[in-house]
Amino acid sequence: MKKTGSQILCESLIKEGGEVFFGILGGALLPLYDTLPQYPQLRHILVRHEQGAAHAADGYARVTHKAGVCIATSGPGATNLVTGIANAYMDSSPIIAITGQVARPFIGKDAFQETDITGITLPITKHNYLVTDAAELARTVKEAFYIAQTGRPGPVLIDLPKDVQQEEVEFAELGEVDLPGYRFVSRGHSVQIKKAVGRINKAERPVIIAGRGIVISQAYNELKELAEKAQIPVVSTLLGISSFPGDHILNFGMIGMHGLAYANMAVQNADLIIATGMRFDDRATANTKQFAPQALIIHVDIDPAEIGKNIPVDIPIVGDAKNVLKAMNKQIERGEHLDWLTQLDQWRREHPLVESGQGDELLPGYVIHQIHEITQGDSIIVTGVGQHQMWAAQHFLYTRPNSLISSGGLGTMGFELPAAMGAKVGQPEETVWCIAGDGGFQMTVQELGTIAQEHLAVKIAIINNGYLGMVRQWQEFFYERRYVDTKLWNPDFVKIAEAYDIPGIKVKSREEVTPAIQKAMDYPGPFLIDFVVEPEENVYPMVQPGESLSRILERPKPEMASSR
Amino acid sequence: MKHTLVALVENKPGVLNRVASLFRRRAFNIESIAVGHSEQPGLSRMTVVVNGDSARIEQVRKQLDKLINVVRVSDITAEDIVTRELALIKVKTTTATRSEVIQIVDIFRANIVDVAPDSLTVEVTGDENKLESLLELLRGFGVTEINRTGRIALTRGGTAQANRL
Numbered sequence: 001m002k003k004t005g006s007q008i009l010c011e012s013l014i015k016e017g018g019e020v021f022f023g024i025l026g027g028a029l030l031p032l033y034d035t036l037p038q039y040p041q042l043r044h045i046l047v048r049h050e051q052g053a054a055h056a057a058d059g060y061a062r063v064t065h066k067a068g069v070c071i072a073t074s075g076p077g078a079t080n081l082v083t084g085i086a087n088a089y090m091d092s093s094p095i096i097a098i099t100g101q102v103a104r105p106f107i108g109k110d111a112f113q114e115t116d117i118t119g120i121t122l123p124i125t126k127h128n129y130l131v132t133d134a135a136e137l138a139r140t141v142k143e144a145f146y147i148a149q150t151g152r153p154g155p156v157l158i159d160l161p162k163d164v165q166q167e168e169v170e171f172a173e174l175g176e177v178d179l180p181g182y183r184f185v186s187r188g189h190s191v192q193i194k195k196a197v198g199r200i201n202k203a204e205r206p207v208i209i210a211g212r213g214i215v216i217s218q219a220y221n222e223l224k225e226l227a228e229k230a231q232i233p234v235v236s237t238l239l240g241i242s243s244f245p246g247d248h249i250l251n252f253g254m255i256g257m258h259g260l261a262y263a264n265m266a267v268q269n270a271d272l273i274i275a276t277g278m279r280f281d282d283r284a285t286a287n288t289k290q291f292a293p294q295a296l297i298i299h300v301d302i303d304p305a306e307i308g309k310n311i312p313v314d315i316p317i318v319g320d321a322k323n324v325l326k327a328m329n330k331q332i333e334r335g336e337h338l339d340w341l342t343q344l345d346q347w348r349r350e351h352p353l354v355e356s357g358q359g360d361e362l363l364p365g366y367v368i369h370q371i372h373e374i375t376q377g378d379s380i381i382v383t384g385v386g387q388h389q390m391w392a393a394q395h396f397l398y399t400r401p402n403s404l405i406s407s408g409g410l411g412t413m414g415f416e417l418p419a420a421m422g423a424k425v426g427q428p429e430e431t432v433w434c435i436a437g438d439g440g441f442q443m444t445v446q447e448l449g450t451i452a453q454e455h456l457a458v459k460i461a462i463i464n465n466g467y468l469g470m471v472r473q474w475q476e477f478f479y480e481r482r483y484v485d486t487k488l489w490n491p492d493f494v495k496i497a498e499a500y501d502i503p504g505i506k507v508k509s510r511e512e513v514t515p516a517i518q519k520a521m522d523y524p525g526p527f528l529i530d531f532v533v534e535p536e537e538n539v540y541p542m543v544q545p546g547e548s549l550s551r552i553l554e555r556p557k558p559e560m561a562s563s564r
Numbered sequence: 565m566k567h568t569l570v571a572l573v574e575n576k577p578g579v580l581n582r583v584a585s586l587f588r589r590r591a592f593n594i595e596s597i598a599v600g601h602s603e604q605p606g607l608s609r610m611t612v613v614v615n616g617d618s619a620r621i622e623q624v625r626k627q628l629d630k631l632i633n634v635v636r637v638s639d640i641t642a643e644d645i646v647t648r649e650l651a652l653i654k655v656k657t658t659t660a661t662r663s664e665v666i667q668i669v670d671i672f673r674a675n676i677v678d679v680a681p682d683s684l685t686v687e688v689t690g691d692e693n694k695l696e697s698l699l700e701l702l703r704g705f706g707v708t709e710i711n712r713t714g715r716i717a718l719t720r721g722g723t724a725q726a727n728r729l
Contacts, residue, residue, distance in 0.1 A: 122582060123589045
């Protein structure tokens with residue numbers, strides 16, 4: 001039976017589970033959009049800017065564990081996706097980006113709204129395609145979903161010329177995906193696993209570093225079993241937060257530049273590290289040469305290229321975290337590590353996370369803490385990048401698996417609102433809180449329009465300190481408080497929300513926090529709270545750039561703080 | 565140290581660009597790159613010479629292997645291999661020097677592929693040492709143009725790369 005390229009794309013999306021997609025149409029996509037009414041199963045969510053489409057697909061993918069789809073027209077539509085694609089690439093998020101392209105005869109002629117999007121996205125996609133024949137389209141879509149969702153997930157882009165969308169071809173059933181150059185190892189090598197287990201059984205001060213790989217492979221139970229059986233403390237990277245229950249006695253929190261002091265101390269004093277599903281990002285390791293100096297390092301990752309890339313590894317295990325941990329658990333001996341855990345507990349007591357101030361100021365950590373109290377942790381938290389992100393990582397107790405969605409690798413301000421939108425579409429029954437900074441919020445604020453149009457009950461908390469806060473903190477610490485262009489004149493965020501028919505409250509004092517959050521929770525739709533917090537509150541602890549993870553700068557005691 | 569990587573790649577548009585882009589993106593330096601059809605339809609074989617320490621080259625190899633269009637890639641530097649390169653060299657000649665140039669070309673078992681009143685074009689095949697030695701000798705006469713293919717390589721013995729894991 002003959003079908004058009006557009007029909008083939010729609011049917012392929014349905015077949016691959018990509019029924020929901022975020023996008024904006026344009027000239028080069030008109031044939032496709034004209035076909036959409038034929039497929040009521042498809043749900044297109046019209047965003048306000050293509051970057052929002054890519055972040056929404058990313059957020060959707062992260063909460064559903066399947067590929068999220070975004071779509072944009074040729075030229076500027078396609079280039080607007082780039083930040084979102086790069087973000088998904090850095091955080092191994094499976095998204096399918098579909099871009100319209102000028103008709104085949106115009107390619108290479110610098111036609112109106114033509115851009116070489118496959119060339120542009122070469123280094124930020126797991127793979128990409130320019131489809132030059134409608135007969136290839138079904139296979140391309142199938143391959144794209146397969147590549148995006150398997151192995152180490154990542155974005156795949158399909159560039160689709162306008163005339164290919166209109167081309168009529170015979171639509172045949174497809175066989176299995178045949179990609180001779182695409183392989184991934186999901187089961188770890190048994191010899192390596194045995195070797196690792198032998199060393200773990202003998203270790204005196206072992207630490208597990210859990211990364212986003214645990215979340216991606218949904219290895220929560222396997223991680224918990226390993227930690228409990230062998231009594232190994234667990235720390236995590238930023239994106240590894242919520243891979244292990246936050247209230248678990250063995251959880252010692254996030255490591256890294258703004259990691260908890262005792263988490264970093266655990267790593268620096270360990271004699272063995274089981275790094276699982278993480279890639280030794282510089283924000284997590286600090287100075288790599290001085291990272292975990294006493295430890296034998298076991299590195300479990302599905303991507304062989306991550307092994308030895310940033311840190312020399314003693315026992316590499318290439319494989320899917322779930323499979324590898326499962327195999328380890330079968331062989332691991334029950335352990336105690338009483339002295340080690342006692343030591344860590346002592347550090348935990350001696351180096352608690354503290355906020356500054358005398359108690360009456362409105363501090364960001366308190367806001368995050370109260371969101372946790374009122375939701376009882378039963379919420380998906382979506383953040384952007386900067387101080388608010390670190391406070392959200394530090395002050396919310398993540399007891400639910402996969403409950404923190406954040407831009408880790410690329411560090412994309414403006415990720416939060418569209419990603420929260422995508423998360424809400426992916427998990428409509430769940431509470432989704434978007435924790436935004438006042439700077440980043442204004443980078444994708446237009447998605448309030450999408451939220452309103454689609455009635456997405458996203459709860460928005462702006463941690464408004466009137467600065468590009470993290471940059472200001474660096475200016476304070478490293479540039480002698482020369483605040484060059486970090487001060488923001490901000491609009492009235494509540495009025496902006498109201499303009500989009502979204503109710504909101506401005507909160508300026510501590511006592512208003514709880515009622516406001518409660519009001520947001522009680523309201524059936526989207527709700528915005530503008531928390532006007534202490535402008536110059538800093539994120540502590542901090543490991544300064546270039547320093548070892550052992551050199552932890554903790555919050556100065558109040559008398560010191562006031563003398564600055 | 566120079567490493568020789570041999571990759572079997574799908575013969576699709578943009579594959580060379582993907583490989584080259586990866587080298588640029590990860591800041592690896594390509595010494596030479598040569599591509600042509602392989603024994604298998606639809607697949608090309610690419611020989612890339614890269615300079616770097618073993619850890620870095622291993623990173624290059626793994627990153628190349630991640631490209632979907634790269635079917636197989638191996639670092640064959642330490643293996644028993646045959647390597648060849650072809651060069652075309654245009655040398656200035658006069659009636660006085662022509663026969664001397666021809667003698668040198670003969671010693672290197674190279675060929676003269678074009679003769680003009682004031683120049684000879686020499687075709688030489690061999691490993692880099694041989695090419696460099698010949699070039700060194702010819703430079704004395706005045707070399708006006710060189711075009712080299714870059715290294716290509718195969719392992720010795722019966723097993724084809726596609727069949728090895």
